[in-house]
Amino acid sequence: xxxxxxxxxxxxxxxxxxxxxxxxxxxxxxxxxxxxxxxxxxxxxxxxxxxxxxxxxxxxxxxxxxxxxxxxxxxxxxxxxxxxxxxxxxxxxxxxxxxxxxxxxxxxxxxxxxxxxxxxxxxxxxxxxxxxxxxxxxxxxxxxxxxxxxxxxxxxxxxxxxxxxxxxxxxxxxxxxxxxxxxxxxxxxxxxxxxxxxxxxxxxxxxxxxxxxxxxxxxxxxxxxxxxxxxxxxxxxxxxxxxxxxxxxxxxxxxxxxxxxxxxxxxxxxxxxxxxxxxxxxxxxxxxxxxxxxxxxxxxxxxxxxxxxxxxxxxxxxxxxxxxxxxxxxxxxxxxxxxxxxxxxxxxxxxxxxxxxxxxxxxxxxxxxxxxxxxxxxxxxxxxxxxxxxxxxxxxxxxxxxxxxxxxxx
Numbered sequence: 001x002x003x004x005x006x007x008x009x010x011x012x013x014x015x016x017x018x019x020x021x022x023x024x025x026x027x028x029x030x031x032x033x034x035x036x037x038x039x040x041x042x043x044x045x046x047x048x049x050x051x052x053x054x055x056x057x058x059x060x061x062x063x064x065x066x067x068x069x070x071x072x073x074x075x076x077x078x079x080x081x082x083x084x085x086x087x088x089x090x091x092x093x094x095x096x097x098x099x100x101x102x103x104x105x106x107x108x109x110x111x112x113x114x115x116x117x118x119x120x121x122x123x124x125x126x127x128x129x130x131x132x133x134x135x136x137x138x139x140x141x142x143x144x145x146x147x148x149x150x151x152x153x154x155x156x157x158x159x160x161x162x163x164x165x166x167x168x169x170x171x172x173x174x175x176x177x178x179x180x181x182x183x184x185x186x187x188x189x190x191x192x193x194x195x196x197x198x199x200x201x202x203x204x205x206x207x208x209x210x211x212x213x214x215x216x217x218x219x220x221x222x223x224x225x226x227x228x229x230x231x232x233x234x235x236x237x238x239x240x241x242x243x244x245x246x247x248x249x250x251x252x253x254x255x256x257x258x259x260x261x262x263x264x265x266x267x268x269x270x271x272x273x274x275x276x277x278x279x280x281x282x283x284x285x286x287x288x289x290x291x292x293x294x295x296x297x298x299x300x301x302x303x304x305x306x307x308x309x310x311x312x313x314x315x316x317x318x319x320x321x322x323x324x325x326x327x328x329x330x331x332x333x334x335x336x337x338x339x340x341x342x343x344x345x346x347x348x349x350x351x352x353x354x355x356x357x358x359x360x361x362x363x364x365x366x367x368x369x370x371x372x373x374x375x376x377x378x379x380x381x382x383x384x385x386x387x388x389x390x391x392x393x394x395x396x397x398x399x400x401x402x403x404x405x406x407x408x409x410x
Contacts, residue, residue, distance in 0.1 A: 004050065008043035011036050041171055122167045122361045122390065159339045161247050161300050164354035169361045170391060174209035180396040181268055204268075208391045210362035211260050213249070215241040216385030218376075230384075234367065238386045248343045250357060250392060251350070260392040263350055263357070268397030270352075274404040278309060283334055285351045285403045294353050294399035296336050301349035303340040305405055309333060347407070352400035363389040 002010070015036035018029045181204050186197035215238055223229060255261030263269055272285040286296050310331065312320045321331065331338040336351070344350060371382040394400070 004043055004047050008040055008047065011039045011043060015040060044171070122359065122388075159298065159337055160243075161250065161339060161341045161343070161354070162243060164298055164300075164339065165250065165357040165359055166355050167359050167361070170210070171362075172210075172391075173362065174207065174391075176205055176207045177393055177395070178203040179206040179268065179394065181398065206393070208260065208393045210360075210389045210391045211249075211258075212387055212389050213242055213245050214385060214387035215245065216383055218381050219384055221371075221380040221382060234384075234386060242386065242388070244343070246359065246390070247341060250359070251341070251343045253392065261394075262392070263394070263400055264402060266394050266397050266400075269394075270398060270401035272401050272403040274407040275409050278305070278405040279312075279333070281403055281405060282349065282351065285349075285401045286334060286336065289352050289399065289401055292398050294396075296351060297353045297355060298337045298339050299333055299349055299351045299403075300339045300341050300344055300354075301405065302344050302346040303342060304346050305349065306331065306338055306340045309338070347405050349403040349405055350400060351403055353396075354400070356394060356396040356399045358393040358395065359390055360393065361388065361390050 015033055018033035018036060021029045022033060180201065182202040184200040186199040188197045190196055217233075217238070219230075219233075249260050249262055251262050252264055253260040253262030255265045270285070270288055272281060272288060275281050275284060282299060289296050310319070310321045314320060365386060365388045368385045368387075369382050376382060
């Protein structure tokens with residue numbers, strides 16, 4: 001029996017042949033071609049599900065089993081092994097095959113060119129996708145692992161902007177979706193036989209396309225041969241850099257052909273001018289957000305502005321916040337979690353429901369290495385690059401507000 005991959009490739013070949021016929025004027029094959037394309041999509045989803053299941057089984061198989069301490073009873077604790085994209089790369093067929101050819105290291109002048117894909121997705125960057133939807137059109141938002149509206153400073157780590165948004169997946173390189181711009185609530189209690197109410201939802205058509213988020217570094221051939229060091233670097237520094245660039249685009253993306261549209265460039269996001277002081281201005285922003293029934297999930301601002309708020313004192317010199325010995329992992333302003341990000345410019349803050357922002361993964365993380373460069377060959381160096389493709393959507397811009405924390409009072 002053929003494998004799922006073989007079935008998909010066969011369906012892809014048949015679809016390409018039918019599409020070629022349609023291009024040559026045979027319109028009778030269009031329906032069959034669409035069916036084959038849908039089959040390819042379906043098989044791709046099943047392959048992805050199988051890979052995820054295989055990965056989970058591998059983690060369970062490799063997990064160490066710890067016996068309970070003497071005197072205690074119960075089921076032994078299984079600590080699941082954690083394998084990041086770095087470990088997946090060094091365990092990939094491409095890397096293993098390369099190292100098998102060079103068991104004692106890479107000699108100077110050796111041509112290097114290898115690529116490993118399917119090393120994980122947004123989950124590798126800390127953006128957990130609880131469900132596994134494949135979104136080809138906007139039919140709803142996929143929710144992440146964090147429970148909406150629930151934040152506990154006793155059990156939760158420090159929040160980041162990427163913890164607040166909604167991750168998901170898509171099979172499309174671009175799509176059009178409906179942005180909510182307003183609504184009229186017509187809900188009512190209706191007597192039997194009476195006319196039912198009608199609510200009015202106002203939307204604008206928006207579009208988004210997948211962009212590539214990438215980063216790389218130059219390493220020596222010796223570092224390339226050091227499997228643990230390479231895996232650690234990929235899991236730490238490149239992961240951090242990719243997260244930081246995604247965060248930057250969510251806030252500052254210009255919406256050009258080269259980069260996605262971020263919060264600051266999106267029409268319909270509320271604008272709140274400075275008034276009196278930063279705390280008062282933030283309260284005005286929250287009032288405006290709640291006026292359109294937005295759930296104010298968090299306030300995001302530059303660390304310098306956050307520290308300025310934390311240092312505020314009353315007339316007796318007492319800190320308005322918890323002070324320097326506050327044990328809470330998450331600071332709050334007006335009862336709302338305060339999240340810091342260097343991607344937000346000093347003097348500006350963003351408040352609102354960040355779950356209205358979706359980051360949809362188009363292609364998972366891949367890692368490439370090559371040394372096809374004159375200087376690299378001379379100095380035994382290699383370029384290592386990690387990248388993924390994803391698209392950004394903002395479903396309800398009015399659920400977000402850009403707040404000015406300084407300036408002349410309006």
